[in-house]
């Protein structure tokens with residue numbers, strides 16, 4: 001059975017099959033989701049806010065709860081798109097502002113430019129570089145360290 005989901009940030013509605021997760025909704029709309037943990041419920045990169053229809057999503061697992069607890073921008077209406085499955089009509093999704101480090105395609109090419117939007121930490125959702133700030137070489141090495149940290153956390157989780 002098909003269910004309707006609205007993505008508020010782009011003001012578009014889409015139809016998914018019952019039990020499809022919200023990540024598939026975002027990808028269907030070509031929205032950039034870096035899925036740093038590969039959809040395992042362990043990173044901040046698919047963090048979304050539910051503006052309506054929270055009761056039409058699958059319940060939160062213990063793992064999702066634990067991950068949301070470390071995402072600093074998390075609110076009472078937060079979910080991980082890869083974990084939340086659509087079970088009823090009328091879910092309304094809002095995307096957090098900013099881009100994740102892993103989405104910054106050629107990080108080195110950004111040196112000397114001002115960040116066009118907040119650059120976020122892929123595990124915690126914290127703002128690493130604010131919009132409008134000049135991106136320096138030092139900043140780039142810090143961003144790269146962040147990527148290393150993500151790999152370590154995910155490798156530990158796979159053990």
Ligand code: FES
Nearest residue numbers: 041042043046082
């Ligand atoms: S892709 Fe990492 S938690 Fe969803």
